[in-house]
Amino acid sequence: MGFRNLGEGKRVEAECVVSSAKRGKEHTIYTLTDGEGELEMHSREFYKIGDAYSVGGTVASGHGFFVLKPDRMERKPEAYLAVLRRAEENAEVQREKLLADGLMEKLRERIELAGRKLLAARKLGRFILLKFHNDADGVSGALALIQVIGNAQTHQQNSAVYRVADAMRDVNVIRYERSPLVVIVDCGSSGESREGLEILKAGGAEIMLIDHHPPEKGVEKFCSAFLSPWAVSEEEEASTYPAGYLCCEVARACGKKEVEHLARIACAGDKSGIMPLSDEDRERALVIDYMATYAEFGNRLEFYEHAMGEKELYASILFQARERMERVKEEVGRMMKKRIEGPVAVYTVDFEKVNAREFPGKGKLTSRAFELVMHEGAVVVLGFWEGGISFRLNEDAVLRGITAVKIIEIVKAKMGSFIEGGGGHGRAASLKIRRGYTKEVLEEVINQLQASQPQEKQALQPS
Numbered sequence: 045m046g047f048r049n050l051g052e053g054k055r056v057e058a059e060c061v062v063s064s065a066k067r068g069k070e071h072t073i074y075t076l077t078d079g080e081g082e083l084e085m086h087s088r089e090f091y092k093i094g095d096a097y098s099v100g101g102t103v104a105s106g107h108g109f110f111v112l113k114p115d116r117m118e119r120k121p122e123a124y125l126a127v128l129r130r131a132e133e134n135a136e137v138q139r140e141k142l143l144a145d146g147l148m149e150k151l152r153e154r155i156e157l158a159g160r161k162l163l164a165a166r167k168l169g170r171f172i173l174l175k176f177h178n179d180a181d182g183v184s185g186a187l188a189l190i191q192v193i194g195n196a197q198t199h200q201q202n203s204a205v206y207r208v209a210d211a212m213r214d215v216n217v218i219r220y221e222r223s224p225l226v227v228i229v230d231c232g233s234s235g236e237s238r239e240g241l242e243i244l245k246a247g248g249a250e251i252m253l254i255d256h257h258p259p260e261k262g263v264e265k266f267c268s269a270f271l272s273p274w275a276v277s278e279e280e281e282a283s284t285y286p287a288g289y290l291c292c293e294v295a296r297a298c299g300k301k302e303v304e305h306l307a308r309i310a311c312a313g314d315k316s317g318i319m320p321l322s323d324e325d326r327e328r329a330l331v332i333d334y335m336a337t338y339a340e341f342g343n344r345l346e347f348y349e350h351a352m353g354e355k356e357l358y359a360s361i362l363f364q365a366r367e368r369m370e371r372v373k374e375e376v377g378r379m380m381k382k383r384i385e386g387p388v389a390v391y392t393v394d395f396e397k398v399n400a401r402e403f404p405g406k407g408k409l410t411s412r413a414f415e416l417v418m419h420e421g422a423v424v425v426l427g428f429w430e431g432g433i434s435f436r437l438n439e440d441a442v443l444r445g446i447t448a449v450k451i452i453e454i455v456k457a458k459m460g461s462f463i464e465g466g467g468g469h470g471r472a473a474s475l476k477i478r479r480g481y482t483k484e485v486l487e488e489v490i491n492q493l494q495a496s497q498p499q500e501k502q503a504l505q506p507s
């Protein structure tokens with residue numbers, strides 16, 4: 045007999061988890077859950093939150109609610125997982141109208157699965173480590189999820205790759221936790237993250253990945269929840285549903301309605317057109333991006349919440365970020381060089397010659413350059429610096445068969461020993477290059493872009 049259909053004097057036998065404890069004057073008030081229902085228990089004994097027990101007793105009436113009078117309470121760690129799974133099945137998610145259309149309806153089941161897992165985790169007081177990418181998308185996603193899970197350890201991840209080093213650190217964080225859940229937002233899907241994820245899982249974590257970067261095929265198998273638009277689409281448009289937006293849909297399914305503004309910040313940060321955006325959304329995204337660029341690894345989420353709420357601090361950061369952006373934009377425009385005329389035009393910008401400090405980062409700098417030419421037919425913009433190249437392509441370029449990931453794959457295959465890493469979206473990606481070899485790799489990228497030029501006219505000629 046579980047915790048459902050209770051009545052005074054009724055006998056209860058159940059496997060349950062202690063989900064909360066409140067110190068009263070004479071005893072502690074515990075809440076027990078068996079994954080279906082909850083029941084209060086008053087006791088002078090100490091029971092640890094999150095521990096699983098086999099319990100027997102009778103139901104008494106408290107002040108208008110039921111209380112368990114136990115005659116038997118035995119620790120039973122092996123019952124934990126079954127209670128957790130039941131709690132996930134029974135968690136109530138809501139069928140909200142999704143904020144964006146397109147392929148989203150196909151993701152509904154994955155959204156609900158993520159939502160049920162988070163609700164159950166909260167109910168059982170489960171340990172959650174929330175990792176978020178260091179930009180407006182990652183941060184707003186984490187801010188949405190925290191509304192659902194309440195308490196969690198939050199760590200900023202200053203890389204789109206979930207590296208082995210990250211896994212080592214995280215395994216250390218979770219090693220004493222029972223059934224830890226690690227939620228990764230806006231990073232970790234690439235092939236280069238695979239090893240890290242494998243180690244994290246082997247280290248005892250259940251992994252929830254919420255991301256919109258093109259994933260490597262093998263990555264999903266390390267995750268018990270994999271919320272990615274790429275799971276239901278192979279088209280480039282999958283990238284336009286930012287991770288932060290996906291998190292907001294999860295939060296809404298969990299009954300948190302006040303997250304729409306966070307979805308819009310995520311879209312503004314990642315330049316996504318799936319939702320209508322206001323100037324304020326763009327401002328907020330800029331402020332978070334600026335802060336995230338300067339924040340150290342492992343920075344906590346509260347930092348962002350705080351700054352968004354402090355008028356003076358917010359205004360000051362906004363002013364600085366804007367000024368920096370304006371200055372950089374002018375400079376970048378002057379430094380752009382056209383390397384290939386077309387049909388798909390290719391521009392380069394040497395960031396070693398641009399006077400920018402940490403902000404905006406190299407990716408954002410490339411975006412600025414890209415914005416100056418993105419309406420001029422099919423274009424590719426390559427920002428480069430000692431140690432890296434950042435790619436931006438417009439839709440016309442992709443329609444003509446060129447994507448950043450394809451070019452990166454070819455160049456990696458040819459010059460693998462010069463390249464330390466790379467990947468991203470079809471229209472925005474980057475390469476990490478061994479020091480001293482950037483110029484060589486850049487020339488190879490340009491050669492490959494030349495070789496990939498569409499041969500439309502020739503195709504029309506009789507052979």
Ligand SMILES: [Mn+2]
Pocket residue numbers: 181182230256286287288314
């Ligand atoms: Mn993103």
